[in-house]
Amino acid sequence: MFALKTTWFALSLFAQNAFGEIYRHNHTQSYSANLLQESMDWMDMYYDSDRAYLFSLDATALTHDTRASVWYAAGLLARNENDDAEQAVRIVRNVVGAQFKNESLQWFGNYQIYPEEPTVGTKQYQPSIYNTWDPNWRGFIGTTFVVMLEEFPHLIPEDIQEYMIESLFNTTIGDSYRVGGVDDDNLYPAYSNPSIMRAFVSGWVGRRTNDSNMTTAGEAYAKEIIDLFKRDNTLSEFNSGTYAGVSLFALTLWAKYMPETSLMGQYGAEMIRYTWTSLGELYNANLRNVAGPWDRAYGFDMNRYLSILALQMWTLVGKEKAPVNAKPYLMGHKNDFAISPLISILAPYHNTLVPPTTLSSLHAFPETHTVNTSAFSPPYDIYPRNITAWLSPDLTIGAESFSETVVGGPAKNPSSFNPAVIQWARKDGSVGWMSLYAQVYALDVDVGDGYLEVSYPQGNSSSHFSFLVGTSGWGGKRDVASWADVEGLRVNVSGTVDLEYEVSFNGLRGGKGKVVNDFEFWNFTYGMPEGGMGVPRVRLEVEVV
Template identity: 70%
Template sequence: MPISWLFLSASCGTLSHVRRNDTLSFALNLLHESMNWMDMYYDTETGYLYSLNAAALTHETRASAWYASGLLARNEGNDVEQAVRIIRNVIDGQHKNASSQWYGDYQIYPEEPTVGREQYPPVIYNSWDPNWRGFIGTTFILILEEFPHLIPHEIQEYMLESLYNTSIGDSYRVGGVDDDNLYPAYSNPSIMRAFVTGWTGRRLNESNMTTAGEIYAKEVIDLFTRANTLSEFNSGTYAGVSLFALTLWAKYMPESSSMGQYGGDMIRKTWATLGSLYNANLKNVAGPWDRSYGYDMNRYLSILALQMWTLVGKKNAPINAKPYAMGHKDDFAIGPLVAILAPFHNTLIDNETFNSLLTFPGTHTVQTSAFSPPYDTYPRNITAWMSPYLTIGSETFSENVFGGPARSSNSFNPAVVQWARNDGTVGWLTLHAQVMDLIAVAGEKTLNLTYPSGNSTSTFTFLVGTNSRAGKRDVASWADVEGMSVNISGTIDPGYVVSFNGLVGGAGETINNFEFWNFTYSMPSDSVDIPNVLLKFDLSR
């Protein structure tokens, strides 16, 4: 019977009977909405999805694999036939040269030239993406676990061969070698790598592969249990991927595996942290964010928000009525996987966390830490002040790279402020940190930032979201920022420069498709002081 997986997958847990029934309907809703959207992109002539970026009728491999899982879950008309066709196509396009760094990985898109040729050189995370082994490998395993009765035997064997090859290829990855950055602290691909390798080893009775998966999982677990936090901390996108992968640990790995032993507990504790940082009034997880593709979860599509959809329903989650109109919309394609796992995953979340996703519990502070070796000199110290309509979050760090462990100043947000505006929209401010160390403390209506290694050439750059449609179009000072009064002091020159980064003009480009006003403070030219700035906030509601 179609969609029976929803009911067969549910198990006893902390959720009440009514809540479990609600989450089943929410998961089904996510499945159908995401599939209806992808149906429009499916090319029946080739057996692939067209590019979700509408890239001149080229196709896309990873989203096609995710779509195949949804076809099997929906199981209507010729869905199964098309899913099998997609799976075969994806494996046919797997990189087969065992001597290449990208062995066992999958094509970004089927029309691409051969990776490694002179005209198409191998550039990691561009012409090939090593994390796609994990994304597609986990999808294949979910399919083999949930829908084996729908997959012909020869295709199952082809999938197992593909998983073996992708596990071997993933073993080529060593952090710091050949431009690869896969360390255990790179949480989302590390959790997927351990799972795919360990599961495949068990399924094929390959003891060395099984052991390799367990060894890698232990490194991930050891980093997590230090403070019960993911090293890749508080990312709307990648916390979502990590929770997805941890659900595979908890659901499909035996108790004899450390992944089976720790997966469920890691999910509970990750959600507890996220719940403590979530403001249901703003529908946002407060900062800091190690890797973010936006500054307001109501405006960009995050995988974490899809998981919230299955917990509290679309209307109560940070999801627009038209998810495909949001920034980073491509991640809507993972919707079927989130929906398939939701009946199991959602039983692992405690009532306090669940309730925090619906109702803000009241003003409180959060203190924790996260650790990402080899980039961090010491664990990042995280503080957040949470109030009903204003949240302030920050992290102190000392690293050997710019832009956080992801080495991207555009996604690393170590100091973030968000507030509610009168029309219900969210205002935001983030430090665009281009330093290797920062002392940051979030307090009651305050944010204190210090560059311990800074000097007279240091600058503090704050990106501030544009006003609502009812607010001022032009911003020349803090007085023009809607909904918030900001007072700034410190060792900086009190004068500042304001510029605009817009979609079609201004001083520079947008970041993650968000327009913003850029407030930049400099130090006095002859200063010998340590660069410091203290921001004080008051809501002007």
């Protein structure tokens, strides 16, 4: 009898799990189809059928854009209506035809940023990494070609497939020229999103072309990435709305397309699960934001700038529950909406790897909790960055302690590195935010229930703390002169700093400085008192009101 009951329970549990998988599968199909349709409808308006390129999504005097065109081509194959496949082939032929072919140059095997540009390396158009040429485009375009070849070979003529393989072979060789710290390149295994793409393309192309050197190189690079990840099961490029999204995309390629004999095939799915577990713990569904700190962010509120992570959430919980505006193409950093076809194509597989607890947290905030983890980005980090975040239903506080060889995080960009962040719910339904502007090589933090404390262990009497504070909601105060004017948050400040602070405005049309990532803000700046000798330290005690 006991055995029968156990069997019945097991069958019942199996039935529940099976129903859950069917439910998830059906919704993924619907949500991903919706994402594909909306993004393609938008890009259709930019397609230049005469040139077989997408016009620049910034609409800059009718120039075109190479990477977005390739992403659009993948979407054309996925949609496959009327002459979509024919147009995709035209785009591919154009992009491969313009690939850089001089093996002696640093940008060999890379792709044009836009087809109208002068020849990189000429006297009038000097090579400038991440400006006149972007080495990461090998990874973005190369991985897109692989997805097209894997998912839609029946829509691509044989000669074009061979053309794409030749292009991928060249881009893999060119990517092997990249060495962190050499020729202004910053590609280390800790630069998660391009490094994961690099390992994959090398391993995939090596197997496809029977080139054992490429295969071995891809596996060796993947091992370095995996070893860094396994230290605390986190991406080195931690908690980025944009680049966590790219890393998850690239890890999906590891998991889906690489064989079990590959380290990438063995670890891809596991790394996706751990990454989503971390993101789920840091996500506040009430605010529709992943709590800080953010290693590389292109905004301070995911409801107002377009993040690739939000596109993946769209395929998991639907557009209305994801941190996406009803009109995504109006958001900050909107051009990333062009990667949507790739997210949509991979969603049916990728979403099976998202843990149930994470999926639940994307639907509803669970309960007040604290997250402790770490991430490591050599050679820039002297020791791993220690991360703490405290999340409640209407308030999140997250920060990281670090000691680095650069200012502005591993990306060396103070505008995208947000080492200490507070977000809160405002009565009008909008999200208030505050971020510590990165100005130092080292930071110590303490985070807990309603407070954030930050200090500069290497600071001195000339040190300053700058807290960037978002502007008010639609009906809030237009002018802010003190903490009392900040909408929705009561703030009490203490520490070794001079408690007399300066407030300035950075706006689209004026103020003391420029906007950061399209966001206007008020800058609350604290200095040290005259003759102050202690460690610069400031403590914010905050309460939502």
